[in-house]
Amino acid sequence: MLSIPCHLNLTSALLEREHASLFFTAAHTEAGCSSSLVAVANAIVRHISRCVLIIDGHRGHSSLTSQLLSTTQKGFYNLVYTKEMPEINPLIWHEPNGLQCDFLPFGCDYPLQQPLERQRIKSVLNQLSQQYKYVLFDGPPVFSSPEAVSMAAQFDGVTLVLQAEKTRWEVAQAAVDRLQQGGANVLGAVLNQRKYYMPKWIYDLL
Template sequence: MTMLRSEETKLLLEQDKRVLSPSEVNLTATVLDQACRTLLLIAPTSGCGTTSSALSMARQLAQSAKGKLLLVDASPSATGLSSRLGMAADPGLFELLHSEHPEQQFGRCIQRHPDLPFDLLPLGHPSPASGRFTAEDLQRLLGCLAARYRFVVIDAEAVYSGTSGLTLAAMADGVVLVVRAEETRWEVAQAAVQRLRQANANLLGSVFNARKFYMPKWLYKLL
């Protein structure tokens, strides 16, 4: 199992040490109550902060439950988890999907960091020579990971950025919709919820990122 260097994640870890929003705290309790093993975080569109929410959720679950946790990068975004943690060149999810015996590749693909209470699986790189993987390949791999970890948290591709997010959402035990306050339009969020439900996803709730709390005018005048 590969160990990440501390300097590669220092900045992101500092950003991750923010106070959890009430929605994140409530969702963590919901996940624990429902005994979900695979939890997927997905946004309607890119730029909603899914990676930051996935990191925060993974940290909270790792601190609240017994057993190991794995955070999976399943989003091809250029600013996704693998790129931000310096793992963009490393083998990961794609290599496991293309392997006939993924369990034998865990030691090569799964990484650890001394400052994180959970393991990491980078996105990896698709192999044209290996052909396309199927939904059955995804289901089999998730089963292998869930058997090894108490929780598998997945940072997924946005609903309107591709099809992989919806495919994974249908397989996960629970799904959390990530929206960005004052930027994600209500109609877009509602349409994303509808698509998730059409995919038979088990939608547990949502996380509101970058929420602003405005000061009442009467209080401002007192300052």
């Protein structure tokens, strides 16, 4: 059986920290990682703090950057890939397209290099922690990106998004094992697209 909880009490986990950086990922694509992250960010804004930043770290036509911005913009990967790190603030968008928090896009026109410098990522996160109480990163899936695990280890915690009735527990457990072996702190899982076969209030009583 899967050895991580299927429900993640983010409120208690976050309240224990003055600042927190969370890496959201999934075992595979189309698990709803981005939508789950936005839902968590909105909940934090409503109930804990408005000082929240979302970072888009996931390439693709369905990325948060493509959904929120009409054109490509410099962003996170410009900060970690360029030799001289540019100023962060000009790259941050304030509540774009109805988002309830600030947003740092994926980036564009950055020079690729391998591997990613872990210290550079940590430096960016440290700078952002001076401005934001919570930094949420929309990361690539564990099994489709060679950089996902090394990046995840630079964050305070990792949340694994599971797609209800789609993500097999063996695959989820393998993703957790890979993350932990890479030094990531897996806090738990979010079950996305859950179907209720009887009224939700009955589930809440169980």
